Amino acid sequence: MEKIRIGFVPLHRYPFDETWAQELKKRFINVIEQRFRDFVxxxxxxxxxxxxxxxxxxxDAEKTIKLFRERGVEGIVLSTLTFGDELAGARVAEEFRGAPIIVFATKEPEAIPGGFRRSDSFCGTLSLASALYRRKIPFLYGGIVFPEDKEFVNSFDNFIRVVSIYRRFVGARVGIVGPRPERFETVxxxxxxxxxxFKQRVVHITLLEVVxxxxxLSDDDPSVQRIVSEISSYADTSxxxxxxxxxxxxxETILRRFAESKKLSGIGFRCWTEIQRYYGISPCHAMARLTQSGIMTACEVDVYGVLTMIIQYAASLEQTPPFFIDWTIKHPEKDNVFLAWHCGxxxxxxxxxxxxxxxHSIMYRDVGVEKAYGTFEGRLKPGVVTISRLVEYDGEFKLFITKGRALEDEKPSFRGSWVWxxxxxxxxxxxxLIEEGFVHHASMIYGDYVEPITQFAKIAGIKAVVV
Known part of the structure; x- marks a missing residue:
């Protein structure tokens, strides 16, 4: 992934100790550049x-703003290295209103002889935070830290994930191939x-055009042959x-070309039953491969489903793909266990x-087995997972967020892609889910991303519903 550009604002106020402020600044820079150099x-x-x-x-604030603009900064860290000048910090924040902003206070050094406070950072942080609040500038608070502290490292890690989500979500272009299923008002x-x-755009593409x-394309087209070879290397195609x-x-080749030419962040696909009837396959595995490569692709033209996948993928710093699921049945024997499933x-x-x-274990009944091939089926791996879903009612967006654990349990077994x-x-x-109006589709990703997704929702003005 392209590195995330973070602007660091080292705030200081006279007559506090500028030598201490300069030392702390260097320490913050060293920690960030050493621990996060692969992403930041x-x-x-x-x-x-x-x-x-x-x-x-x-x-100083104006010069910093100019520097940040020239370098294309995407998120702002305001740190009061001493008391900090709140108006200088607020001025930088004003110019980046809406972008992710986090505030860090810093711990105190030892007092010098005579009892003079060298830093008094938290007092200044209150002034800075009130200035942001007064201006209605959304921001996050990272704590009172030294840069070497685990608390800072964790907070900064979450913050860069927030920035990653923000830059992929705001301005996202979602392609939709075909209309939603007529009986699925849910999407x-x-x-x-x-x-x-969110400055987003829906790009309409007809299913006829794709088909x-x-x-x-000829059977020996290089892209086609490469994909066939890749699939055969990891999947049972017998x-x-x-x-x-x-x-x-x-x-897959054609959808990739559309994604590239139209600069799509993701695709919502009309996956039944026209594609089976008029083209002769189920598109599930092509969609899965697109998602794994970074083009989030959701079933049944679910645009908010695509956006949820984008949120999760960006929260992982594009290190692992999400799985677009249905909320389904309870486990027949185990409490608090449900089946995360989709067709393939x-x-x-x-x-x-x-x-x-x-x-396809469902579509074959309508179109016949010979036109229903294309699902990728089996149990998914165990591990910690985050499950999310974006919805909108009356112009208000809200985001369901919870954490769980995918199990090794193999029984009973199911057709499709699934895990308990x-x-x-x-x-x-x-x-x-029922009382808040969330729908039967969700996105599930391996890893615990509850905190950065929740923080992103705060910055973006989305109501977070965390269970």
Whole structure:
């Protein structure tokens, strides 16, 4: 992934100890550049830019703003290295209103002889926070820290994930292939509100156009052959005809071309039953491979589902793909365990063992087995998971967030992509989903990302519903 550009604002106020402030600044820079160098490009004013390399007044603030603009900074860290000048900090924040901003206070050094306070950072942090609050600038608070503290490292780690989510979510372009299923009102979306609140765009693509473009590809097209080879290397393809495998590869090739040419962040696909009837496969595995490669792809033209996947993928710093699931049944024997399932769209990296390509266990009843091939089926791996879902009612967006654990449990076994997931209180989860208007689709990702997703929601003006 492209490195996240973080702007560091080292705030200081006279007559507190500028030597201490300069020392702390260096320590923050060293910790960030050493521990987060794979993901972060840190931008900060030097002594060539501002007095002492510290931001102390309006002139320093303007120079820092110019520097950040030139470098394309995406998130702001305001740190009161001493008492800090709240107006200088607020001025920088004003220019980056809406972008993720976090405030850190710093711990006190030893007092010098005579009892003079060298820093008094927390007192100044209150002034800075009140200035941001007064200006209605959303921000996060990272605590009172030294840069070497675990608390700082954890807070900064969460913050860069917030920035990662923000930069992928705001301005996202979601392609939709075909209309939503007529009986699935659950996946309606408000295109105008998406544009108004988050600068997002829905890009409409007809299913006919996609199918016609796939038909132009030859079986020996290099992209098609590469995809067939890749699939054969990790999946059991013994139960799927060669012709169906080629059709999967052609569909993936064309969807990738649309994603590239239209600069799509993700795709909502009309996955039944026209694609089976008029093209001759189920698109599940093509969708799974797109998701694994970073193009979030959701079933049944679920635009808010795509956006939820984008949130989760960005929270992982693009290190692991999400799985687009249905909330389904309770475990027949275990409390607080439910089945996370979908027809056959799990990214290959999530399989517990070698999954196989089969025919769609539902669609074959309407279209026949020969037109239903393309699902990627098997149990997913165990591990900690985060489950989320974005919805919107009356222009208000809200985001369900919970954590669970995918289990090794293999019984009973199911067709499709699936895993049993244990949560702390399944009845509360189900009740919250029902009473808050959340739908039957969700996104599940391996790892605990509850904190950064919740913090992102605060910055973005989305109501977080955490269970």
């Amino acid at each position: 490009e840190l931008v900060y004013p030097t002594e060539k830019d501002v007095k002492m390399g510290l931001v102390t007044d309006d002139e 309606t979306f408000n295109e105008a509100k998406m544009a108004e609140k 016609e473009e796939t038909k132009k 139960q799927i005809p060669r012709e169906a495998l080629l059709k999967i590869a052609k569909l 769209n799990a990214p290959p990296a999530l399989c517990a063992a070698k999954c196989g390509l089969l025919y 997931v244990e949560v702390s209180d399944l009845d509360k989860v189900y009740r919250t």
